[in-house]
Amino acid sequence: MALSNRRRRQTPLASDLCAEKELLPTIINEVRTFCGTHVDGTRIDSERALGADLLSGVGERGWFGLTVPTRFGGSGLSLSGATRIISELAASNGSLGTCVGLHSGLAMHALIHIGTPAAQERFLPELALGKRIAAFAATEPNAGSDISAVRTRLSEINGKLRLDGSKCYVTNGGICGALTVLSQSPGLGGARAGHTLVLVDPRTPGVTVCREENKLGLKGSSTVSIVFEGVEIPYDQVLGELSKGLDYAHQALSWGRTFMAAGCIGSARAAVLDVVEHTRQRQQFGRALIAFPLVRESIARARAEVYAMESTLRLVCMLADSGHDEPLVASTMLKVLASEGAWGVVDRALQLMGGTGYMEDACMARRLRDVRVTRIFEGANDVLRVSLAASALAWPVAQFDELCRDAERSAEARAWQHTCTHLASTISALKKLWGVRLFEQQIIAADLADGMIFTFSALAVLERMRAEADGDLAVARLALAIQLERANANLTRASTARETSFTELLAAVAG
Numbered sequence: 001m002a003l004s005n006r007r008r009r010q011t012p013l014a015s016d017l018c019a020e021k022e023l024l025p026t027i028i029n030e031v032r033t034f035c036g037t038h039v040d041g042t043r044i045d046s047e048r049a050l051g052a053d054l055l056s057g058v059g060e061r062g063w064f065g066l067t068v069p070t071r072f073g074g075s076g077l078s079l080s081g082a083t084r085i086i087s088e089l090a091a092s093n094g095s096l097g098t099c100v101g102l103h104s105g106l107a108m109h110a111l112i113h114i115g116t117p118a119a120q121e122r123f124l125p126e127l128a129l130g131k132r133i134a135a136f137a138a139t140e141p142n143a144g145s146d147i148s149a150v151r152t153r154l155s156e157i158n159g160k161l162r163l164d165g166s167k168c169y170v171t172n173g174g175i176c177g178a179l180t181v182l183s184q185s186p187g188l189g190g191a192r193a194g195h196t197l198v199l200v201d202p203r204t205p206g207v208t209v210c211r212e213e214n215k216l217g218l219k220g221s222s223t224v225s226i227v228f229e230g231v232e233i234p235y236d237q238v239l240g241e242l243s244k245g246l247d248y249a250h251q252a253l254s255w256g257r258t259f260m261a262a263g264c265i266g267s268a269r270a271a272v273l274d275v276v277e278h279t280r281q282r283q284q285f286g287r288a289l290i291a292f293p294l295v296r297e298s299i300a301r302a303r304a305e306v307y308a309m310e311s312t313l314r315l316v317c318m319l320a321d322s323g324h325d326e327p328l329v330a331s332t333m334l335k336v337l338a339s340e341g342a343w344g345v346v347d348r349a350l351q352l353m354g355g356t357g358y359m360e361d362a363c364m365a366r367r368l369r370d371v372r373v374t375r376i377f378e379g380a381n382d383v384l385r386v387s388l389a390a391s392a393l394a395w396p397v398a399q400f401d402e403l404c405r406d407a408e409r410s411a412e413a414r415a416w417q418h419t420c421t422h423l424a425s426t427i428s429a430l431k432k433l434w435g436v437r438l439f440e441q442q443i444i445a446a447d448l449a450d451g452m453i454f455t456f457s458a459l460a461v462l463e464r465m466r467a468e469a470d471g472d473l474a475v476a477r478l479a480l481a482i483q484l485e486r487a488n489a490n491l492t493r494a495s496t497a498r499e500t501s502f503t504e505l506l507a508a509v510a511g
Contacts (some may be wrong), residue, residue, distance in 0.1 A: 059130020194243025
């Protein structure tokens, strides 16, 4: 069945972005005030739920409608604006940031951008108010990083669409009122094989929501399995074209990873603020902890880490908001950078707080548990690294020079350009050596991917330094130096082609 009248993604107008920029500080202050009064992390973890009152308060303030177009009652914010607010929510509580961030990003992307007008009219007004909460279901027991292996099936029987199968680890699944599901759909839309995204109302007969999972962290975030048995799907709830769902799912993941990275950054930034306050107050050997060189170095590196993550998020959002195609590679690099970086920052903060940090009352232990999963979901980082390296076979490295052209005379820009040249030569050498077989050389691929990630992050720092000439240049320069050092170290490891000997050593040890 042919589907028409799709709405394409709209680029925010410059005037809208200016108005949004002026409004954002007010919204962020409101978020901080609300969370300081209404968010009780201890209660959320003990009850393993955010609670109806908290979700209602978030909905009343319009924060479930951040990305919903204004014509449906939402705020219609840019990616940059919406992720700023998600970052603040996550700084207060990881479970809350995850709930609202996934709803605003991954879970609603397809409905907002390629949903039929009828489905948008039916679902988006309630989604904007939080009367419905959105979820996204792709993962299955035998289909995780390889989402093309899903077995949930969409078929056409007697002129009606029917969904059968099951999904696991569905974030927001136990509280959702709109569920985007990836299914295989052989024979539909004229394709012998294919996948299709459909929007499901969980109240539809045949949908069974299973018990809440018992997790290491994000205990207040709903995570369930969902079973579909002969669920009838209206044709106007097909998202996009039949059998093109994998492409749409990857576009949604690009958006979703950006929101998830924003949550990681909020958690890391909050951890730095907490540890700075603790080390200023805590006395040892007659001095405040922050007076000791090793403590100061750890805090400086943590601040630089957050600065680099924030800068990379800004660049990815700028690419998206300025009308570029879905920045899949850029958002993937951001996701790996932010999830790994947040884990490192929070872990370092807990270390500096010592025994106090290990106690639940200090909140750092909960923050550490909450950020751990970000290296796994929406694409496990190990798999994403291999995928990034494979994408480098066709990567237009010269585009970096265009982005950096305005700052090419500064010492910092020259250092970055040296690293960019190192990246280009490494990619060229690995292409010649391995070609498409690079995907199989996973140790080399991971080093190359990290080289790509840190080079891109260094560019983001450089661009932010240029835009904020009166900003904190000491933190910016440290962030740039760290990212360039990491990039060059990883590229050197990748270019030494240590795969054969190192793999033999690993095999001998692993047995």
